[in-house]
Every structure is written in structure tokens, then in C-alpha cells.
Amino acid sequence: MKNQELLLGYDVGSSSVKASLVDALTGACVASAFYPKTEAPIKAVRPGWAEQAPDDWWQYLKAATSDVLAQSGAAKTSVRAIGISYQMHGLVCVDKDLRPLRDAIIWCDSRAVPYGQRAFEALGEDRCLTHLLNSPGNFTAAKLAWVRENEPDIFARIHKVMLPGDYIALRLSGTPATTVSGLSEGIMWDFGADAPAQFLLDQMGIPSDMLCDRVPTFGLQAEVSREAAMELGLSPGTPITYRAGDQPNNALSLDVFEPGEAATTAGTSGVVYGVLGRVAYDAQSRVNAFAHVNHTAADPRLGVLLCINGTGILNSWARRNMAPAGMDYASMNDLAAQAPIGAEGLSILPFGNGAERVLGNREVGAHIHGINFNIHRQAHLLRAAQEGIVFSFAYGMEVMKQMGMDLTTIRAGRANMFLSPIFRETLSGITGATIELCDTDGSVGAARGAGMGAGIYADHREAFAGLRRLEVIAPPSQGMDAYREAYERWRAALEAVMALKTNKQC
Numbered sequence: 315m316k317n318q319e320l321l322l323g324y325d326v327g328s329s330s331v332k333a334s335l336v337d338a339l340t341g342a343c344v345a346s347a348f349y350p351k352t353e354a355p356i357k358a359v360r361p362g363w364a365e366q367a368p369d370d371w372w373q374y375l376k377a378a379t380s381d382v383l384a385q386s387g388a389a390k391t392s393v394r395a396i397g398i399s400y401q402m403h404g405l406v407c408v409d410k411d412l413r414p415l416r417d418a419i420i421w422c423d424s425r426a427v428p429y430g431q432r433a434f435e436a437l438g439e440d441r442c443l444t445h446l447l448n449s450p451g452n453f454t455a456a457k458l459a460w461v462r463e464n465e466p467d468i469f470a471r472i473h474k475v476m477l478p479g480d481y482i483a484l485r486l487s488g489t490p491a492t493t494v495s496g497l498s499e500g501i502m503w504d505f506g507a508d509a510p511a512q513f514l515l516d517q518m519g520i521p522s523d524m525l526c527d528r529v530p531t532f533g534l535q536a537e538v539s540r541e542a543a544m545e546l547g548l549s550p551g552t553p554i555t556y557r558a559g560d561q562p563n564n565a566l567s568l569d570v571f572e573p574g575e576a577a578t579t580a581g582t583s584g585v586v587y588g589v590l591g592r593v594a595y596d597a598q599s600r601v602n603a604f605a606h607v608n609h610t611a612a613d614p615r616l617g618v619l620l621c622i623n624g625t626g627i628l629n630s631w632a633r634r635n636m637a638p639a640g641m642d643y644a645s646m647n648d649l650a651a652q653a654p655i656g657a658e659g660l661s662i663l664p665f666g667n668g669a670e671r672v673l674g675n676r677e678v679g680a681h682i683h684g685i686n687f688n689i690h691r692q693a694h695l696l697r698a699a700q701e702g703i704v705f706s707f708a709y710g711m712e713v714m715k716q717m718g719m720d721l722t723t724i725r726a727g728r729a730n731m732f733l734s735p736i737f738r739e740t741l742s743g744i745t746g747a748t749i750e751l752c753d754t755d756g757s758v759g760a761a762r763g764a765g766m767g768a769g770i771y772a773d774h775r776e777a778f779a780g781l782r783r784l785e786v787i788a789p790p791s792q793g794m795d796a797y798r799e800a801y802e803r804w805r806a807a808l809e810a811v812m813a814l815k816t817n818k819q820c
Contacts, residue, residue: 318392319770320344322379322548323761326371326400326482327560328364328420329353333378334757335386338394338770341780343758345388347381349374357417362424365417368406371478372485379546390549396486396538397556397764399563399756400479402499405457410473412484416465419457420478429463430456430501433517441513445506447498447595447603447616450514454500459518475524479557486546486554487536492526498605499559505593508611531607532556532767555767558607560756561587562617566607567759568725568752569778571615576724576747578707580731583667584625586707586714586724590616594717600672601713607763608774618719620672620710624664624680625703626731631666632699636692647734650696655740655793656800657694659684661807662702672710678815683807697736704740705804711745725750728784738787743797749787 319338324331332348354374357365383390403421408414419425430450434442442449450456454477462469474490477500484490497503497510502525504511515522529535538552558566565577565587573591578584593614595603606617629643637646665673666680682698711721724741728751731737742749762777771777 318388319394320386320388320392321395321397321761321765321770322382322393323397323757323759323764324375324378324399324482325560325563325756325760326375326398326478328356328366328401328422331371331374331378332755332757333375333382334755334761335382335388335393336758336761336765338765341762341778345382345385346757347378347385349377349381356420364420364423366420368414368418368478368481371482375482376545379548383547390547393548393552394770395553395555395764395768397760397762397767398479398482398554399558399560399760400477400482402477402559402561403453404478405454405461406476406478406481407461407468407472408474408476408481408484408490409471412473412488412490414481415468415471416461418478418481419460423457424452426456426460427452429459429518433459433514437513437517443595443597443599445504446501446511446514447505447593448501449599450501451599455502455514455518455520458520462519472524474526476526477559479559480526483536483554483557486538486542488539488541489536490526491529491535493529493531493557495531495558495562495605495607495609497525497528503605530767531558532763534767553768556760556763558763561585561619562604562607563756563759563763565589565617566763566774567754567756569774569781570725571606571608571774573615574720574722576721578724578726580625580703580726580737582625582627584622584703584707584731586620586710588618588714588719588721590618590714590717590719592616592718596713596717598674600674601710601717618714618717620707620714622664622672622703622706622710623670624667625706627667628662628664628680628699628703629731632696636695636699638692643733646696647736649693650700650736652693653697655796656803657698657701658689659686659803660690660694660698661800661804662695662698663804663808663811664699664702664706672713673812676812676815678808678811681807681811684803700731700734700736701740701800702804703731704737704744705801707741708744708801709805709808721745721747723748723750725752727752727754739790740797742787742789743794744801746789746794748789750783751785751787753782753784
């Protein structure tokens with residue numbers, strides 16, 4: 315590879331669009347920018363609704379592209395390939411002129427829940443889980459069923475439906491297309507037939523020709539059109555060679571491709587995305603399974619997604635309400651470390667941010683258990699809060715283990731909860747996994763994915779050879795029993811609360 319061979323990665327989120335230019339030779343990020351500078355608006359016409367204008371994403375992308383090209387001073391001909399990461403589970407509907415018919419219904423919109431449940435009951439749990447690996451839930455197909463029933467005039471004019479990343483690729487190239495990974499995240503892929511889920515489309519009254527043609531996740535998907543090149547300052551014909559939803563792409567960004575590896579984030583909410591080497595599902599749909607970026611029918615790779623709503627939001631609540639006034643997070647972590655593992659019998663359940671899928675979509679609330687007025691101080695409360703967050707991850711990971719996943723390596727960015735030594739050490743101690751903290755983000759990962767798709771890198775090992783491990787946390791040599799004892803006490807408290815909630819409902 316020659317110098318000034320650059321890879322351009324986009325990360326199209328619901329808050330902003332980020333662009334990064336990566337040196338293909340060194341893997342270093344040479345420029346990055348995001349727009350808008352304040353959080354992008356989300357339209358909520360009714361409670362539970364969430365929409366964004368697809369053309370707004372394009373305007374943000376144009377501004378970010380202009381910025382990174384100006385920062386780098388690179389010639390437009392130096393951009394060798396483009397990769398796209400995007401907010402998952404959204405719905406974009408376009409007409410025959412490939413223009414949006416309505417605002418996109420995005421991932422956090424909940425209006426389609428009854429439509430997914432209706433299909434789940436009509437088709438049968440066994441058929442849905444064995445073929446789709448999930449309930450149709452509130453995913454893209456269910457959102458389209460909502461449009462069919464509630465906006466028939468718009469539905470009649472739909473030429474193609476796509477995910478947010480598909481729409482960005484369309485604007486770049488003029489060519490509508492999607493991927494197997496994308497169809498699986500929309501719950502429109504039949505893993506048994508290795509084809510679009512015709513039985514689900516038929517039940518929902520969705521014509522199969524509304525789906526875009528499929529392109530590979532890695533490989534030539536399309537080329538930048540002359541019109542888009544003029545808007546962006548890129549060269550016509552620049553290849554688009556990779557796209558994936560934000561969680562699979564976050565895993566790719568952290569070099570998570572093989573069974574036993576997982577990517578984790580712990581901001582306001584928390585996610586564990588682990589790779590499974592066979593097609594499987596959770597019979598209770600407590601976690602979701604999608605085709606990972608390197609999935610094939612011959613060599614399955616599923617991304618199993620665990621989401622916990624009440625993670626970092628508990629830690630920030632604890633800082634505001636439990637820590638001394640004005641204390642920063644680093645000092646709060648130091649204070650929490652004064653309490654021993656298990657916080658001397660104190661357990662906190664972190665489920666105070668809505669219903670949790672891993673708990674069967676029950677809203678059990680946050681709880682403090684075992685408090686002793688003669689023993690427990692601020693340090694105990696702060697430590698128990700962080701341990702409770704980790705234990706919620708461990709609880710979900712038990713579901714993953716039941717599916718056949720044995721997590722040995724967990725990778726994350728050094729940010730949010732992973733800045734806390736207690737959080738990192740507890741996670742390693744309770745799971746027995748090695749924690750690796752890496753320097754990367756979604757747009758940089760998308761750029762490296764583009765390099766793989768363009769054949770610049772032979773495989774993911776070469777693509778991520780330059781990925782910086784900032785810190786490695788090995789499972790502790792001592793204290794494993796203490797972590798396990800604390801977790802079992804926490805788990806017993808959770809089961810008691812869930813039993814109480816169930817009895818009250820009965």
C-alpha cells in the first residue's frame with residue numbers, strides 16, 4: 315500500500331453523524347468530525363413515537379465529510395473505500411424516484427410492538443424462533459406492518475424499504491441495496507431457508523419486492539455517483555465496500571469476530587454483544603440474535619445482543635444522590651474502593667430505567683437490599699451500585715451461556731463505566747473473562763471494515779493489527795469466591811423481587 319491511501323468511515327447515529335478518515339497503511343485516524351454539534355432532533359408526534367428525516371442525516375454527513383477532508387488536506391482521489399455504520403432497526407420508505415415518503419421510524423419508536431406480537435402469535439413461537447431467532451417484536455418488519463395498516467396511501471407508494479445505512483448508501487450511489495445482516499436485524503431473514511423470511515412477509519402483507527437486492531457485508535456494494543461526488547467533494551466511482559448496524563459494527567471496531575469474544579458498552583444503558591458460532595436462540599427471547607458481519611450459512615457467526623437499560627444511569631444517579639456534593643467520578647470510584655468486594659452484604663438492583671428485556675420485559679424497578687445502619691456507609695452504597703450493574707450483565711450472560719456461548723474475551727472502549735477499576739475488575743472477576751480496553755470508535759471501525767471489503771486487508775487480523783489495547787484486565791488470582799458469593803446474593807434478591815411482582819399481578 316502507498317502513503318495517502320485513506321479509508322472513509324461513517325457512523326450514522328440518532329444523535330449525530332460522525333466521519334473519520336483512516337490511514338490504510340497504519341490504521342491511524344487522521345481526521346474525524348461529527349454533525350450536528352448539538353444533539354440531532356427526534357420528532358415525537360405522539361408518546362412512544364420517534365422519527366427523524368432521512369435527508370437530515372445526509373446533510374449532517376455532507377458537513378462531516380467536508381470537515382474531515384479539510385482537516386486532512388487529502389486529495390479526494392486518496393479515498394480508496396467507504397464504510398457505513400448506522401443506527402439499527404429503523405425504517406426508511408422510498409418511492410420509485412428513490413425519495414423518502416415519510417420520516418424514518420427509528421430504533422427507539424415503540425408503536426409497532428402490537429404488530430410484532432400479533433405476528434408472533436399468528437405464526438407460532440416455535441416457527442418464529444427457529445427461523446427468525448427472535449420474536450418480530452418492535453423491529454423493522456413490524457414497523458412496516460404499522461405503516462401498512464395506518465398509512466395505506468403511503469404504503470401503496472412504497473417502492474423499496476431500507477434501514478438507515480441502506481439509505482445513506484443509496485444517497486451515495488443511487489443504488490438501493492441491503493445486506494443479510496441488515497435483513498436479520500429487521501427480523502426479515504429466515505436462517506432456516508437462508509433467504510428472506512417469506513412466511514413473515516406474507517403474514518404481514520408485505521410484498522417481497524419491497525425488499526432491496528442484497529449485497530455482501532464486505533465487498534463492492536456500490537460506487538459513489540457523480541452527483542454525490544460533487545456534493546461531498548469525493549471522486550466518482552469511489553467504492554462502498556462495507557456496511558453494518560451500530561452494534562455489529564462496534565464489535566467489528568473492537569476486533570470481535572470469533573466465538574468466545576464479546577464487545578461491551580456501558581453508558582446510560584449497557585450492551586453485551588457476543589459472538590456465537592452456531593445458529594441458536596433463547597426460547598424466552600431475553601436476548602436477540604442477528605447475523606454478525608462475518609456470518610455465512612456454511613460458517614455461522616451470530617451476534618447475540620444483551621441490553622440492560624439501567625447501567626450508567628444508576629451510577630450517575632448514585633453520584634448525584636449518594637456521593638458527597640461536587641465529587642467527580644474518579645474520586646467517587648476511589649471512595650467506593652474503600653468498601654470490600656460484596657459491600658458487606660449490600661446489594662443494589664439497577665433496573666430503574668424501564669422494562670428490561672432480559673427480565674421478560676418486566677419493569678421490576680431499582681432496589682437496595684441488605685442495608686445495615688450500623689455497618690454501611692457511602693462507600694458501600696457506591697460500590698454496591700457498580701457491582702449491581704456488573705451483576706446485571708452477568709445475569710444476561712448466563713442466558714448467552716445457555717445458548718452455547720462461552721465468553722473468554724470482552725473488549726470495550728475505555729469510556730463511561732469502563733473508566734472505573736471496580737467495574738472492570740468485578741466484570742472480569744465474575745465472568746472469568748479477560749477485559750481489553752481499546753482505542754477506537756464506530757466510524758473508525760467502519761473505515762477499517764471498508765478496507766477489508768476493498769481487499770486492502772487480507773482479513774480482520776491484518777485490518778486490526780494496529781488496534782491499540784490501552785489496558786488489559788486479567789481475571790483476579792484471588793477473590794473469585796467473594797465475587798461469586800456477592801453475585802448469588804444479588805441474584806437471590808432479584809428473584810425474590812420478580813416473584814413478588816408476579817404474585818401481585820396474579
